Amino acid sequence: MMDIIIENVGAQNGYLLLNRKQKWTIEAVGNIQTFNQQKQDSFILESTPLEKQREIFGQQLLSEAVIQFVGRTKKELVLIDAATDERFITDGFIRKKKIKSLLCFPVINKGQISGLLYLENNLVAGAFTSKRLKVLRLLSAQIAISIENAMLYQRLEKQNKELKLLNKELVTQNQDLQQFAYITSHNLREPASTILGLAKLFDKQNLANPINTQIIDNLEKSALNMNTIIKDLNYILSIKKDAEDARELIDLKVLTISIKQSLAKQMQASGAIIEYDFSKVAPIYSLKGYWHSIFYNLISNAIKYRSEKRKPIINIQSETVKDLIIISFSDNGIGIDLEKYRENLFGMYKRFHVHKEGKGLGLHLVKTQIEAMGGTIQVESQVEIGTTFKLLFSKTILS
Amino acid sequence: MGKINYLVVIDDNPGNNLICRILVQNEAFANEFKDFLSPMEAIDYLKKIAVEHKEAFPEVIFLDINMPEMDGWEFLNSFRELPSEVTKNCKIFMVSSSIYSKDLERAATHDLITGFITKPLTTERLAEVKEQLSS
Numbered sequence: 151m152m153d154i155i156i157e158n159v160g161a162q163n164g165y166l167l168l169n170r171k172q173k174w175t176i177e178a179v180g181n182i183q184t185f186n187q188q189k190q191d192s193f194i195l196e197s198t199p200l201e202k203q204r205e206i207f208g209q210q211l212l213s214e215a216v217i218q219f220v221g222r223t224k225k226e227l228v229l230i231d232a233a234t235d236e237r238f239i240t241d242g243f244i245r246k247k248k249i250k251s252l253l254c255f256p257v258i259n260k261g262q263i264s265g266l267l268y269l270e271n272n273l274v275a276g277a278f279t280s281k282r283l284k285v286l287r288l289l290s291a292q293i294a295i296s297i298e299n300a301m302l303y304q305r306l307e308k309q310n311k312e313l314k315l316l317n318k319e320l321v322t323q324n325q326d327l328q329q330f331a332y333i334t335s336h337n338l339r340e341p342a343s344t345i346l347g348l349a350k351l352f353d354k355q356n357l358a359n360p361i362n363t364q365i366i367d368n369l370e371k372s373a374l375n376m377n378t379i380i381k382d383l384n385y386i387l388s389i390k391k392d393a394e395d396a397r398e399l400i401d402l403k404v405l406t407i408s409i410k411q412s413l414a415k416q417m418q419a420s421g422a423i424i425e426y427d428f429s430k431v432a433p434i435y436s437l438k439g440y441w442h443s444i445f446y447n448l449i450s451n452a453i454k455y456r457s458e459k460r461k462p463i464i465n466i467q468s469e470t471v472k473d474l475i476i477i478s479f480s481d482n483g484i485g486i487d488l489e490k491y492r493e494n495l496f497g498m499y500k501r502f503h504v505h506k507e508g509k510g511l512g513l514h515l516v517k518t519q520i521e522a523m524g525g526t527i528q529v530e531s532q533v534e535i536g537t538t539f540k541l542l543f544s545k546t547i548l549s
Numbered sequence: 550m551g552k553i554n555y556l557v558v559i560d561d562n563p564g565n566n567l568i569c570r571i572l573v574q575n576e577a578f579a580n581e582f583k584d585f586l587s588p589m590e591a592i593d594y595l596k597k598i599a600v601e602h603k604e605a606f607p608e609v610i611f612l613d614i615n616m617p618e619m620d621g622w623e624f625l626n627s628f629r630e631l632p633s634e635v636t637k638n639c640k641i642f643m644v645s646s647s648i649y650s651k652d653l654e655r656a657a658t659h660d661l662i663t664g665f666i667t668k669p670l671t672t673e674r675l676a677e678v679k680e681q682l683s684s
Binding site for chain 2 (some may be wrong): 335336339340341342343344345346347348352361364365368369371372417510
């Protein structure tokens, strides 16, 4: 379209501007040279706000004064010799470039100004004759429709993209839920079947049968087990819901110190040392409860899975890489055989080291909370050397 | 079918092991009964008697699939390493609280597994095991 306009109107350069959110943006550029030379198309740019033309293109391309003028008056502006026109005598750009013919044409659609055509010819003055203007006016309806279509199409593409993303998210959430449902039923089945089996064997004829006491004891254990599982599951379900709740300013140093106090007994018993350096990251704006749980679980795990052969040292660092904030927890403990366990590491009720207390829920909780806030967690580990957990968040999420 | 001599149950759930113990007694299923909460302890024990006390090796084992230390399948891999002259007369039944079809398939095609039991063990299910053993 730009090519047709430039050729028919007698311009050297042409720009199409659109009105986006009350601001003028340069959408397309046309050049008579490119048109003549190698049948190159005028190029369509990523919308460039008018005020950023110097920034993006390295030079000023068009007169902002003219654009604002026509944008306001909504009337055609024809300058026979722009550099000598007293209306724009104060515009440095026009004077410096010694612009001769200048035409700025508003594209009106349904009474609204939807775009602006800005055309220049610096070889001759008065290039934009009334005849050529007539051509432009004839084309203007076409131009208006083209612009409208292009914008509609852009909006459509954007919505499509968003829909695709939403769909992907939904699919993932659905998979999560299915897995969750499976794990729930699977884990509850065990104590449920035990309760059933034991109840059947209760000696109702002879209540004094000593076996009955054993049966009742085990019934109680299984019932407690079920209760705990259900509580855990409710908690995990609530995490995703609460992720939208009130956020506050969190100082990670203060948080670490408070967790050290909570784990004072374990720290003393293990002789563990916690080093931290949060100097590279300002206080974050996020959900305090989650961060408390994340720090608590990762630090307490590091203490729990320490090596008996050396003094446990836990190192917590924060750093920024491009637009990411990375918080890492490193320890020198017994490590994890990731080849064997990487897939199950963050699973529910998965444990890998025997003779250690715990339900196997800690890491699953940590991952759920991190992901609910829009972050990700990575792990690197070597058996007998140590483990490092890295939490990654985009800066915008934590500010 | 008469009583079997020795049944070993391997399951990390003590409630389940109590159920087996009571039923085995009520139904006179076996003369001797021993349960293990840890599959690793069970393997060590079986290794020991395979060497020191071959005649005392259990005739039947009830093995749970889902255990934290090592699961039933991993236990079977370790079991395979025991001397075959001792293990060839031992019938293993896989036990599980869930009827996960993948587990059923795997048990059906596994060379070391004789049958599959769904928890909880009951008089009827024990009777089915007796039938499978006598055929």
